[in-house]
Structures are given as C-alpha cells and as structure tokens.
Amino acid sequence: MGTVTAADPHPSFLADKDAKVFVAGHRGLVGSAILRRLLALGFTSVVVRTHAELDLTRQADVEAFFAAERPRYVVLAAAKVGGIHANSTFPADFIAANLQIQTNVVDAALRCGSVRKLLFLGSSCIYPKFAPQPITEGALLTGPLEPTNEWYAIAKIAGIKMCQAYRIQHGLDAVSAMPTNLYGPHDNFHPENSHVLPALIRRFHEAKACNAPEVVVWGSGSPLREFLHVDDLADATIFLMDQYSGLEHVNVGSGSEVTIKELAELVKEVVGFQGKLVWDSTKPDGTPRKLMDSSKIHEMGWKPKVDLKQGLVETYKWYVENVISDMK
C-alpha cells in the first residue's frame, strides 16, 4: 500500500493525500462520514459542494464544475435516497434524479481528463427480491426486483453498468460498492420518508417525551435486515478507493441481520420507551430478507467494527444532541 512501482506509476489513494478529492453528497449520511474519515486521515484537498451550490442533475453545471476543479478522485455519495414509503410514493423522482446524477458525474469525470479513480455507491436493493441468501455479487440481474424500490434499483443497476462501460471503453477506473442498510449520525429522521432505523429512533423518542402508551411500527415485523454503521461503510469506501480496481461491484455488509421486530425492541430499549408496540399491517414489508455475502471485501482485508447495539446507542445520543436540541 502506498508504493509506486514501475508497472503502476501512480501512488495509491492513501499515499496521495494532497490530491484533490471530490466527495459528492457530503452533507448526507454517507458523504458526511466519508468526509470525516478523509479529514481524519490527513487528506488536505477535499472539494465539496452543497446541493444548492451545484445541482448534480444539471449536466452543463456538472461539466463546468469538473472542468474548473479537475479532481483526481471522486466519491459519488450524492443520490435521491429514502425508505420504503418514499421509494414507492415517488418512483419518478427516484429513477430520474439518480440516473441524471450518476450519468452526469461519471461522464464529466471522464471528460475533464483529471480523474484517476471514481467510486459509485449503489445499494443492496439492486438484487432480486428472492435472491439466494447470503446474496453474492453474481446474483445481479438473475430475477425480478422488489416492487417497492424497483425504480431506484434500476437506476443503481444502471450506475454499475455505467461504471463498467466507461472502464471497458475508456479505461476510466470507476468502481462500485453496494452497501447494505446503513445508519448513523446525519441520517434522515423524517417521520415518513426515512429508513426504518432513524424513523423508529424518532418515533420512540417522541412517544417517550409525551408519555404515549404505544408506538406504531410498519408491516409485520418479520422482514430481516442487515445493518451497517456508516463509519464502517466510510472505512470500506476508502479501503476500496485504495485497494480495488475491477469491473465487478463489491458488497459491503456487516454479516449480521435482525428482524424488524427485534430492531424495534432494541430501539425501544435504547431510547427507554416503556409502552407497547403496535404493528400497522397496511404498510408494506418490502423484501423479506437481503443479507449480503461480503466475503469478497472481507478476503481483501476489510472488516466492520461497530456492533448494532453500540451503534444504536451512539446514533440515539447524536440524534438527541443534534436534531432535538436544534428544534428547541
């Protein structure tokens, strides 16, 4: 790691800390964790833009930005993201915004001529609804998708294919990482449009604050989900930027799964809510199970560190100190 050889005249990512790195989506859950990690590692030239400063769906603006900044590395963590309700309610927004953002960024990265490596973030929802478990990278495009998020999934599959095509035709070193369900600081805690874990933190916290007798949780409670703390994902992203250059996407998971019922009980305990749980069976369950096989990245040498209970305690603390205190 970090050496320059005759075969590869370029330093590795981690040996190139003064190079310009563009982190797209730096205020989101994932982008903010990657930014924190890069700064902690001593990267000196990280370029960021808020959505208001640079709308990545606008091709001409994205091209002008890349031409002016000429980054050497790009991490694409900007996307239209949401939980099961947002995905099924706004399918047009999810497919259009994601196709536009990723197409503009990957293409501009090639055209500006300065980009040595780009990492695209997809999601475990790219896999078929009933893929054999644990899901290997090879399960891509082997069966029908989960209907609640198929538009988002199609955009993410197109992102993987875009990176592959640009690698094959133009030699762009574009790689793709497929994270499992993530959580941590700077998550979206919206009551309807967020993912399950931040939604439950908020709902249990508000129920505790007003002494409500019960909390409503969506679906049957039986679906299984694999959760990974976003600091682990940030670590894996930087690991892949440094160590991986290949056509196939790479799964990034924790390897352990819980039912939504077990998750709800855990959040209830961490928040300290004393009432009972009520299940709203009018809400969809989504994919029954999506445990990823992450042996490819494990064999390369990366392992997750944060256990779910510890990560939940820290995320709840962050929520109380940052989101709740900001509302006061």
Ligand SMILES: NC(=O)C1=CN([C@@H]2O[C@H](COP(=O)(O)OP(=O)(O)OC[C@H]3O[C@@H](n4cnc5c(N)ncnc54)[C@H](OP(=O)(O)O)[C@@H]3O)[C@@H](O)[C@H]2O)C=CC1
């Ligand atoms: N959260 C999860 O559980 C998972 C996430 N991922 C992937 O990780 C990546 C990041 O997700 P996450 O951090 O959770 O998402 P967030 O919603 O937390 O953050 C997304 C970021 O992208 C920015 N953004 C969105 N649209 C645009 C745009 N048109 N122009 C510029 N910036 C834009 C947002 O800015 P603003 O808020 O101002 O619009 C925000 O900063 C995505 O690719 C997602 O698919 C994969 C698996 C699981």
Ligand SMILES: C[C@H]1O[C@H](OP(=O)(O)OP(=O)(O)OC[C@H]2O[C@@H](n3cnc4c(=O)[nH]c(N)nc43)[C@H](O)[C@@H]2O)[C@@H](O)[C@@H](O)C1=O
């Ligand atoms: C990461 C992944 O995330 C999305 O898929 P998902 O895993 O189904 O995401 P989710 O977190 O929204 O739900 C997980 C489970 O939890 C249940 N559930 C209970 N109560 C609440 C609740 O209050 N909110 C939410 N959102 N879900 C709830 C919910 O019914 C479901 O059974 C994709 O759309 C896509 O964005 C994607 O890639």
